[in-house]
Amino acid sequence: MVRDRMKRAASAAGRSEDSVRLVAVTKGHPVEAIDAALGAGLHDLGENRVHELDEKATGHSGPDVTWHMIGHIQGRKARRVAELADLIHSIDSTKLAERLSRIAVEDGIEVAGLAQVNTSGEGSKSGFDPVEAVEQIHRIAELPGLRIQGLMTMAPYVDNDAVIVDAFAGLRDTLDRLHAITEVVGPELSMGMTNDMDIAIREGSTIVRIGTALFGERVGA
Numbered sequence: 693m694v695r696d697r698m699k700r701a702a703s704a705a706g707r708s709e710d711s712v713r714l715v716a717v718t719k720g721h722p723v724e725a726i727d728a729a730l731g732a733g734l735h736d737l738g739e740n741r742v743h744e745l746d747e748k749a750t751g752h753s754g755p756d757v758t759w760h761m762i763g764h765i766q767g768r769k770a771r772r773v774a775e776l777a778d779l780i781h782s783i784d785s786t787k788l789a790e791r792l793s794r795i796a797v798e799d800g801i802e803v804a805g806l807a808q809v810n811t812s813g814e815g816s817k818s819g820f821d822p823v824e825a826v827e828q829i830h831r832i833a834e835l836p837g838l839r840i841q842g843l844m845t846m847a848p849y850v851d852n853d854a855v856i857v858d859a860f861a862g863l864r865d866t867l868d869r870l871h872a873i874t875e876v877v878g879p880e881l882s883m884g885m886t887n888d889m890d891i892a893i894r895e896g897s898t899i900v901r902i903g904t905a906l907f908g909e910r911v912g913a
């Protein structure tokens with residue numbers, strides 16, 4: 693079902709289906725959800741809390757599983773996330789980026805991530821301020837050990853399509869402006885969840901993060 697929605701949205705936008713990657717967000721669901729996702733041929737799994745990522749990734753890692761960290765990270769947990777996640781979508785401040793860079797250099801690893809932009813400006817969301825995003829993300833993308841593969845955002849949870857379009861188009865515009873001045877930022881746009889994935893794909897999303905449409909409502913999370 694999710695694949696069908698993705699395919700329809702991609703073809704409506706004149707894009708190929710495989711230009712959009714599906715991350716199955718297993719947060720709030722038991723480990724059986726992971727087995728179901730892997731059994732259905734999905735390889736990308738996402739969690740938004742460090743302890744849950746730790747619990748789940750520890751039992752399910754290997755060459756065919758890619759773990760995505762999609763939630764806010766407290767500084768003291770950054771090292772654990774750097775160890776566990778293959779792609780960190782939620783690099784939401786210069787401070788966190790600098791910390792991840794230090795960890796990468798100390799441990800001799802490369803940390804791959806996306807810079808999260810607060811395109812809607814809502815106080816409840818984290819991320820780089822859209823006004824300063826180009827300058828700040830350009831700077832963090834040059835830190836040693838850190839590879840910024842693109843950008844991530846969350847649209848406001850509203851019924852108004854125009855507001856959602858603005859958030860996603862704003863992220864795409866930020867990436868375009870970065871690409872005009874630097875080659876070190878990659879091409880990914882992580883945007884689109886269960887409620888707004890169709891709009892996100894129309895606006896150029898390359899990664900959608902889907903929980904509810906795959907696994908149903910979360911219990912207590």
Ligand SMILES: *Cc1c(COP(=O)(O)O)cnc(C)c1O
Nearest residue numbers: 717740762885886901902903904
């Ligand atoms: C929970 C979550 C998702 C998935 O949301 P659904 O509406 O269940 O598809 C995507 N991105 C982030 C950052 C999340 O926290």
